[in-house]
Each structure stands twice: as C-alpha cells, then as structure tokens.
Amino acid sequence: MSAVRHFISESIRKAEVDEYLGERFKDAGYGGVEIAKTPLGVRITVQAMKPGLVIGRGGETIRGLGVELQQKFNLANPQISVSEVQVPELNPYIVASQIASAIQRGIHFRRAGFRALESIMNAGALGAEITMRGKLTTERSRYEKFRLGYIPKVGDPAIKNLKEAVLNVQLKPGLWGIKVRITPSTATFPDRITVKEIPTPSKAEAEVSPAPEAQGVEASGDEPVGSEEVKEDEEAREKGGEET
Secondary structure: OOHHHHHHHHHHHHHHHHHHHHHHOOOOOEEEEEEEEEOOEEEEEEEEOOHHHHHOHHHHHHHHHHHHHHHHOOOOOEEEEEEEOOOHHHOHHHHHHHHHHHHHOOOOHHHHHHHHHHHHHHOOOOEEEEEEEEOOOOOOOEEEEEEEEOOOOOOHHHHHHOEEEEEEEEOOOOEEEEEEEEEOOOOOOOOOOOOOOOOOOOHHHHHHOOOOHHHOEOOOOOOEOOHHHHHHHHHHHHHHHHHO
16 A cells, blocks of 8 residues: 555544544534554544543443444554543534534524634634535525634644534534634744833832932032042142143
C-alpha cells in the first residue's frame, strides 16, 4: 500500500470511529475523539460531558467498547480513556448536538443558531460560525450562516487553531446539516499583535523621591549651594595672576 492510500484509509477509519462513538454516546454529551498510535497499540481518548455514562458501572461499558472497536474497525489493542469536557460551549460537537436537539423540539433554527452563537462568545471564544443547510423555509434546499468574531478560513492558522464539527439531523422536511466552527481563546495568529504600554511612576513613588534640598540644590533657585564661595576663589586667582 502506498503512503497516500495509507493516510486516506486511516482518515476514513478515524471518521467512522468518530461517527460510531457519536451515535453510541449521544446521551453522554459526546465531544469528539482523539486517536493516536503507540508502541503498545492504539490510544483512544473520548471526550464527553458525562464521563460516567461512557465508563459504565465498574468500567463495564468501556471494556465492552474496546472489544467492539477491535472487531468492527480492526484496531490493534485499543486503550480507551475518557476525559471530561470542561467548557461545553467551546466544543463544536456539543454545540452542534444542542442545536440539533433544539430544532427537533420545534425551536426555530434562527433562534437556536443565535442562542448558540451567543453562548459560544460568552464562554470566551475569539470567533464562531454556525452553518445550517437543508430545506430551512421552503421546499428548495439552501443554507444560512451565523457568524461573529474572528474566523480564519484557510492556511496554517485555520488548520492548527480552528475547531470544527459537522452533524446531520433528520427532520420531517428532510436531512439538515449543522456545521460549527469555533476559534478558541488560546489561539495565536501571526497577524495579531499586542502593544505593550510603558509603565508610569505611581504617586507613591513620586512622594518617596528625595527633595531638592537633599540633593544639594536650593529650593528657590537653580544654583548649587556654595556657588558664591567658588566665585570668590576664582576672582582671587584672577587678581593674583594679573599682579604677577
């Protein structure tokens, strides 16, 4: 197998595992999966809002999940771990599932989209974009976008920093597609600069600074103390030079 076919097959397998886990742990608030190869096998990290539903009583569910993944997707010695999603509003999988659930309950898609967009930005995201496709208002399929903040479209910043998830939901008019893209607050971009302000001395530091008298300077003038004696010595030297 060539290198190109190998990477394509691995990507397809990862997408199939992601779709399978999303359907299996929908009630647990599934938030995505990370798959990495190790010398001992394949390490799988499942993100969820309710890790207890993924683990099961006494770890029964997660042990059975390892056997299923090994048989269905031919994964060698899968080692599964579960991590809890700390901020659900910044996870695109969870946001997309919440939008789909709201639409299935009868909430208008625009209201659900704007509500989700507001919750994402209130959680501290730099930007968010929600796209809905399908028979939204008429029998003809179209799409609508809800966007706010900074969203990179192409290039290395978009690949490294952008979080994206796509979810399909079956409704009476037909199949709808929901795509959520989030720019987290920890993202860094080459075109974003920060300007540092020069610190100014505080009032306490100004009061602590020594007074002019302590520095050998008269308070009422600019001439230093003892300047008259110095002038008299210079005049006496000049007179002595003229006499000689």
